[in-house]
Amino acid sequence: EIVLTQSPGTLSLSPGERATLSCRASQSVSNTFLAWYQQKPGQAPRLLIYAASTRATGIPDRFSGSGSGTDFTLTISRLEPEDFAVYYCQQYVNSPRTFGQGTKVEIK
């Protein structure tokens, strides 16, 4: 099984700042079969990015994804108040599908 390790565990930033979240895989995620989700308290995860860099429908362009192989990054260019949440990466190249443990982006 592919283990995904996200860092940092918590990111304390102010609105307007740039957020950079990392997801590292225990083995290569070929075809960039990696997705990112946002989760707010009491809600289901929401798809942000798939194929490492493709924004899902309706996702603002301040969210961007990059990376390949074992190292992937989610960047939020300028944090809006609604962006403070927990973010998860997920690989779908292998079964079982696996998720990272999450990065919490909190207001500083």
Added chain:
Amino acid sequence: QVQLQESGPGLVKASETLSLTCTVSGGSISSYYWSWIRQSPGKGLEWIGYIYDSGNTNYNPSLKSRVTISVDTSKNQFSLKLSSVTAADTAVYYCARSYCSSVICFGFFDYWGQGTLVTVSS
């Protein structure tokens, strides 16, 4: 707009079987892969398994011996059964749909249910 809704008991006794149903509305259950995913404080998000409308299934090896996922296309529903539950199975359970383009489906999830908390009691 596709919507998914989980239903089932919120409390299950240890050693018994957890049973949940996901009802899909606003779209057909056909030609998609449908998954169950759970989230607990201790283990984060864990994919349990999926089913295709044909009945083809794939389960997480960590749960495979205890999991059954089935589909009822006539009701636009799919279901989860998890046997011999313990406190470690206490979690919020989500149903979710895998994204499909016009030609291929992928293993990430574009629609999710709101989730239902299942607590295993001793």
